Amino acid sequence: MAGMLDAVDQRTQLVGENRLELLMFRLGGMQLFAINVFKVQEVVQLPRLNLMPHRHPSVAGVTHFRGRTVPVIDLSESIGLRPIDKDKPCNLIVTEYNNTVQGFMVGEVDRIINMNWSEILPPPDGTGRTHYLTAITRVNERIVEIIDVEKVLAEISPYDSSVSEDVIDKDLLSLADGLEVLVVDDSSVGLAQCRSTLDHLGIAVHTATDGKRGLDLLKKWAAEGEDVPNKLLMMITDAEMPEMDGYRLTREIREDPRLKDLYIVLHTSLSGSFNKAMVQKVGCDDFLSKFQPDKLATVIQDRIRSVMEAE
Template identity: 85%
Template sequence: MASVLEAVDQRTNLVGENRLELLMFHLGGMQMFAINVFKVQEVVQLPKLNLMPHRHPSVAGVTHFRGKTIPVIDLSESIGMKPIDRSQPCNLIVTEYNNTIQGFMVGKVDRIINMYWSEILPPPDGAGRQHYLTAITRVNERIVEIIDVEKILAEISPYDGTISDDVIDKDLLSLAKGLEVLIVDDSKVARSQVESTLNFLGITVHQATDGKRGLQMLKDWAADGDNVPEKLLMMITDAEMPEMDGYTLTREIRDDPRLKDIYIVLHTSLSGSFNKAMVQKVGCDDFLSKFQPDKLATVIQDRMRQVIYKE
């Protein structure tokens, strides 16, 4: 399997070019599924699993990986399909999401393919597994379904959106009325979680489901005569999105004189150290790992102080 992942170390060259690499695999049938290689640490044959009491039905057990005990999730069962048949060859995809390590049990791993984000499309309305898909694409005329892993993880370990009392600046929040933020993210779970924090802070929320739609929204506002950098407190964008990723979205904004001064926060479940470097490369103003309400609230309030108090 190491040969399958030889290209992983080269993946950073794709960022900012609206390109990505997908790791494709099966879940027991002929249908092909995929996740972004950015989130993959290693692919190995399924090791022995130890059962956990009171585990979520989709968690097949735990295993030891490089000195850590990690949960192993049956990816097929977690999206409403039959559990993986462990009497057949199985693989474990070890991933990092939101600073946590977990393994996904799958069937046969196929290969890695290099694509443009413009070739990655939102799932069509009425798609049977749309509930758990973040996007689809075509490879050799075959549909490949890209799984919304953030939704799966949120269902297994529900997100706590509570903001700590000591994080909130109540004097500052009294001045939040009228402030607006644009969220750009293809994951409904991620958008709702950010929206919850923003609503708590009293901020008006606009949403777009991918970079292309987010950019068009910004351009429409500018065409209508709005001073968009003044209209928006900030834009919070995911990195991975169909049609246009967050890095390309940022570059397009910086190249538009009407939009270039928008304050942009990259908000992603990808590797923190990697994205901090990418913030500088593509011109974002800040970086934040997903699903950390206290840190999100802190970033928002810091920006509010800059705008309101001119700090």
């Protein structure tokens, strides 16, 4: 099983090429699900679990893994399906999100596939806001559902989106009035957290749910005569999104003379050490792990100061 992930170290070759690798698996039935390999540390057979009192119903227990205690989430139950049958062969997908490590209990692990983000589509319109998918794709004529893990984790351990009072520079609040930011993210949880922080600072928020829509919006403004790098204080973008990822979005912006000076912050739940190494490669100005409202507020305020000093 560990051999499945031998190629993960080559993932940096995909950055900026609008490509990704998906780890596909089942949750008991025949339907295929997937998550981005970027977030996967290891896949192992389900080890023995220890129960925890007062745990969330979707948390099956904890296990000791490579010197640390890791919570194990029944991924099937957490998205509203029947719990995983532990009497059948089960696997544990160990992942890192927002600098925390957790394991997802799944059934059969299928394989890793390499795809273009253009082949990854948003969930169909009309599916409502309660589903747990960020995207879908098709592999060998079969639908594969890509799970919104951020939503799963937020429901088990809700994120605090409030900004500490001692972080806010009140002298800047009046300067922030009228400033605008574009947030690009396919996760409703990620969008909501960014909006909450920006609202707290009094900044107007534009949103797009994938890189292609974000780029289309920027180009529309430019075509209408807007000076986009001056219109927006910054763009905050997720890394992995349907149709066009944040890395490719950044590259497209840097190659457009009308947009190239836009300040771009990569804001993602992917591994921090990996993304910091990629920021310069694709031309982002800053990197920030998700769901850290104080740090996001600090990045925004630092950018406001920089803009004001340049004027």
